[in-house]
Amino acid sequence: MIERGRVPHALLFVGPEGIGKRTVALAFLQALNCAVSPGEGCDRCPSCIKLSRLSHPDLLFVSSEGATVKVDQIREVMRGLTMRPLEARWRGVIVDGAEQMTLEAANAFLKTLEEPPPRTVLILLARKAEELPPTVVSRCQLLRFFPLRDEEVREVLRMQGVGDPAAAAFAEGSPGRALRMDIDALKTLRKEVEDFLAAGDVLSALELAEHFSRDRDGAKHLLGVLLSFLKEELWVKADEGLLDLLWEIQRVRRSLDDNANVRLSLERSLLEVLRYR
Numbered sequence: 716m717i718e719r720g721r722v723p724h725a726l727l728f729v730g731p732e733g734i735g736k737r738t739v740a741l742a743f744l745q746a747l748n749c750a751v752s753p754g755e756g757c758d759r760c761p762s763c764i765k766l767s768r769l770s771h772p773d774l775l776f777v778s779s780e781g782a783t784v785k786v787d788q789i790r791e792v793m794r795g796l797t798m799r800p801l802e803a804r805w806r807g808v809i810v811d812g813a814e815q816m817t818l819e820a821a822n823a824f825l826k827t828l829e830e831p832p833p834r835t836v837l838i839l840l841a842r843k844a845e846e847l848p849p850t851v852v853s854r855c856q857l858l859r860f861f862p863l864r865d866e867e868v869r870e871v872l873r874m875q876g877v878g879d880p881a882a883a884a885f886a887e888g889s890p891g892r893a894l895r896m897d898i899d900a901l902k903t904l905r906k907e908v909e910d911f912l913a914a915g916d917v918l919s920a921l922e923l924a925e926h927f928s929r930d931r932d933g934a935k936h937l938l939g940v941l942l943s944f945l946k947e948e949l950w951v952k953a954d955e956g957l958l959d960l961l962w963e964i965q966r967v968r969r970s971l972d973d974n975a976n977v978r979l980s981l982e983r984s985l986l987e988v989l990r991y992r
């Protein structure tokens with residue numbers, strides 16, 4: 716877009732949390748404004764640094780307050796846009812969590828979305844386009860972001876020098892999620908899975924399922940750890956039964972997002988593991 720000189724006035728980035736929508740939005744604004752490396756961004760000049768720290772005077776950044784983006788926040792942005800830019804070639808507006816805009820906020824924003832001042836880019840970040848009013852979506856150029864592969868998540872963690880690479884296995888394609896994971900809790904989980912695999916009996920399966928029966932997120936992480944163990948095993952022996960087991964556990968883990976019964980899901984997965992072994 717930058718190379719072709721066709722910068723849209725409104726962009727909508729959609730995709731799961733923690734996969735880099737905000738990072739890309741800021742990189743885009745850096746590329747538009749960087750004098751050292753125009754069209755690329757250098758990440759070192761004052762403009763690039765201020766953008767990445769969200770402290771650039773010509774960046775208007777809005778995110779939800781409480782559970783919503785309120786109409787007053789949007790009005791504030793619109794007021795900001797009536798002033799002349801201070802130093803930027805391109806002014807940027809980022810609305811993080813745009814699906815949380817109240818209907819009033821979204822409606823107030825429509826005219827600006829359609830016709831922002833010149834050299835202004837509005838970037839809306841949201842989980843799903845369907846969660847936004849169609850009137851908003853239709854005024855933006857849509858870009859979809861997809862979950863990363865496990866190795867890509869590991870690569871991001873490595874590049875940032877943070878996080879446990881094992882977290883990649885249950886980050887569901889989101890480096891942000893992997894970074895937010897509590898490594899100590901992760902180690903405890905791994906220990907619990909190891910103990911279960913070592914014991915290898917029905918009683919320990921039932922106990923583990925019971926232990927997580929009221930903790931949906933914990934149960935998902937538990938299955939994530941279990942999956943990472945099984946994937947390691949798959950490297951050693953490429954076995955069809957093991958592959959089926961992986962698919963099944965992945966399916967169960969997804970079903971936990973749709974309110975499947977936690978205890979039953981865990982019991983079923985753990986007993987499947989025992990049956991395979």
Ligand SMILES: [Zn+2]
Pocket residue numbers: 745749750751752756757758759760761762763764
């Ligand atoms: Zn720069």
